[in-house]
Amino acid sequence: MKSILKTLETRFDRALNAAFGAELVISVPVVGVASNPKFGDYQSNVSLALAKPLGQSPRGIADQILQHLEVDDLCEPPTIAGPGFINLTLKPTFLAEQLQQMQADPRLGIEPIADPQRVIVDFSSPNIAKEMHVGHLRSTIIGDCIARILEFQGNDVLRLNHVGDWGTQFGMLITYLSEVHPAALTTSDALDLGDLVAFYKKAKQRFDEDEDFQVQSRNAVVKLQQGDSEATQAWQLLCDQSRREFEKIYRDLDIELTERGESFYNPFLADVLTDLDKAGLLETDQGAQCVFLEGFTNKQGDPQPLIVQKSDGGFNYATTDLAALRHRITAESAQRLIYITDAGQANHFAQVFQVARRAQWMPETIQVVHMPFGLVQGEDGKKLKTRSGKTIRLRDLLDEAVTRAQTDIETRLAEEDRTESPDFIANAAQVIGLGAVKYADLSQNRTSNYVFSYDKMLALQGNTAPYMLYAYVRVQGISRKGKIDFSQLDDVSLIIAEPSELALAKHLLQMQDILSEVAADLLPNRLCQYLFELSQKFNQFYDQCPVLNAEEPARTSRLVLSDLTARTLKLGLSLLGIEVLERM
């Protein structure tokens, strides 16, 4: 199905062409969703923008557009309002026809896009031997959602986990490992190191206290870089241990990722330097190899260097990202690259992108974006911490969300005098708890900081996952109560007449525009807002229009509207990475 907005855009373009010629340059959207239902469903302000270039009155321009605008297959006769706005209202018969097509299609009428791309989404990307923290949780949730939407549109998406699995810290970890588990360096048996974060801390302590240990650690790094088998073995062991922990979280959150850590790009690092040199960008500064950046200055106002090889010969985070960028563009043929990290890394990415562009590794046709997000704060507005002031472990945070969801469900069941099996309760708690955490994150404009509150995210009212899940459950309740199999309701004619039916119908038909918008602007909160409004509009409809008790043909028509709402909610939530429940 073609999006209504796109159809109207085409019609306006044609009318503008016919009225003013093809040379006319228009730099504003020709039509958009009306800001207020008072002005109809869609509105065009283009006459106002054209008044100056055409030297005519906006109303006069609007008149001329209307003489050429052909929309009577979908709209009531357009009207001109105020200084020259064109207001459009969709015809109920057109809405009914569209909804019928939507009903017949498993994709709800949303066709794959015409020009799919090869897209790489770089997200989650925790660091080995370090705790996955809430920042990684945000990256994981947002990245997964973006990947899901792009995949649904038909793009070829590669989800990459750029794990921090390389660097000088491994010298220290390997040396410590050889002290406490000497056998680990020679056997390939799995070894449970227990809490790797505690292990890291102890290794660091040894490193800080003992000079011999420091020397050994530096040697270990060199050995690792040379591919020494014992050092590699130890490194592998540390990575495996971390990986097992990360995977548990990904499994719970239903996240798919291809691990391609920093170590993967090792073989390409030397080439980065060679080619930067060839491009004439490489300079030596205090023994380090660097590229001086445009537009970045230090405190003294001098151009700031991006170091690509330290004076000790080591490569760094930026070198690896330059190698990764090249690999993704050449070997992976990416046409669009999206990096999802906290806003604190904005400069890092701006610098890496600048160097890659100046080295001509990044053709203009390739879109490379850093998608930053804000901090997760506690209810006190400060960085999220446990009561005792420690960093919150991701595992504990997710477990607590599920436990709290379970308490809420048990309380509600008791109030409603219902009994459910322990399995039912456990499953519902899992879906609601994890869904609530994801939704709370995605429903915020990602660029701002957000306050993490279990009470708010688990509330049944407001822009929350439970509210949306409940709207879905309500529809399933209608089907159970009326013994209706929604899948049997095909090919029915709809009657869209009541104001709440009209509002719901129009909203249902906007889903594909919302997805295009999110895919372009990378703002998942737009989809959350859409789903929230959809649930509200459904609840209004359900309050105002009897469904099971209505007379035919309204009854079947309303059943279809209810089913379409549920299917749209289910699709939308699945794109956010959230499951639905049939009952709750």
Ligand code: ARG
């Ligand atoms: N490991 C990094 C961190 O924890 C994130 C990596 C993001 N991706 C990248 N290509 N730099 O901060």
